[in-house]
Amino acid sequence: MTIRLKRHSVLPGFGLALGYTLLYLSLIALVPLSGIFFKTAAMNWDEFWNTATAPRALASYRLSFGAALAGALINAVFGPLVAWVLARYHFPGKRVVDALVDLPFALPTAVSGLALAAVFSANGWIGRFLEPLGIKVAFTPLGVVVALTFIGLPFVVRSLCPVLEDLEKDVEEAAASLGANRLQIFWRVILPSLRPALLTGFSLAFARAVGEYGSVIFIAGNMPMVSEIAPLLIVTKLEQYDYAGATAIAAVMLVASFLLLLIVNLLQWRSSQKTA
């Protein structure tokens, strides 16, 4: 008895294409990645637990996840604003602005880090105006939030733009003709249809920010217990040849990211069930 794993097709090359895909994926990604779990499994439990829950490690998780959440929340407020302005209004230079929104995707993270550190340091172009107000951004946890906001912005804007462009104007017109004012239309008509895309953008921005390294380390100050993100702690441990310690933290981060992705997929699946 054979189980049909593939529907019949007249097109050739399925075996070759799938075989090559699986081989390449295994060699480049799956085998090396599974090494983290083998290495972790080889540690004894107490050793793993003590490393993964050391105060310095806990502080780094708190910063990485907390700042990623803060950045994603800022983007959840300003992302829709930017997407709205780009989708609905016309103003000079709009095409350039529209293209530059993707800059955090295209700019190497190290350059983003250098740029943000320069601008937000005490004598930088923006930092010098915040300094008299008593706001220190560079070399504090606030700097981490700024970097992670920068990194996450295009995820939210690009998730929302196509939805805003496809939104039927007649629904808004119908709401208006029924007596709703503009604010009511936004809250009751537009926002609900944006919600799934906003959730997608928010979670993509959050997931990306949790593991971010390059753009953060320049602006963070990297003080243990205060402004040291979890990826940096992995690097620090590696530089001290503490491979087991680095692996333990990496395993915690990996499990957390996979759980996050799972939750995001479940949420998306549930909201698509509801609208369907």
Next chain:
Amino acid sequence: MADYSIIDHRMKSATGEPPAARLVLIVLALSFLAVFLFVPLAAVLAGALRDGLSAYFKALAEPDSLAAIRLTLFAAAIAVPLNLVFGVAAAWAIAKFDFAGKSVLTALIDLPFAVSPVISGLIYVLLFGLQGTLGPWLAERDIKIVFAVPGIVLATVFVSFPFVARELIPLMQEQGAEEEEAARVLGASGFQTFWRVTLPNVKWGLLYGIILCNARAMGEFGAVSVVSGHIRGSTNTLPLHAEILYNEYNFSAAFAVASLLVLLALATLAAKKLVEWKSRQSAGEPG
């Protein structure tokens, strides 16, 4: 938008905001973008040119900078073609056929996006490093992978492999398999079918995927930093070189190197817009 222009005159209050509200929203959005995008971008360029043009070019002509440029180009020259072949193969299998486990495979292609760049580098250190699984075996044969060029290439391949596949899969799924099936029935070989039917249909998406893949390959920092060992003139890519210069307080040189990467990013964004425009144009053409 043109369709609404007449209606807009009569129904401005119904589907648009008052001009004052528009202005406030535009100013708010642009101020946010200015603080987080425009000002930092300008700061890199200003920092690069702070000591004048001749200092700028001198910083770029340093032997260590040139070595970093060479290594960056070398890693991308290996990673991009490899990932191009992978992307086309993966998209062909996933978009044109139905098989068990397809959604799992599609999710696995996104792995590098879910994994911290630092962890992407760590996995190769654990595998090929001196204390790693294959480390002793490699050391006996005097093969260096980690803290050498092969490790940098590997990490670059890893972080940039999803881009071509991710652009192609939705595009090829949307186009379905009917045209290819027709070509086959009419007697075209498998290769002819791909070359004459599939490729022309997806060329702009493919090009966009290559551009994104290349940008990531040249700009990767975290993963490459972990496997590099930071040996000046030998295992430093452009982003790593910028970091070293910055840490040495050689700011104008650091920003000069960074400005090259800014140009790469701006070229990538311009190419993206061009590809979007071209593909919209060819989608508008009949047939």
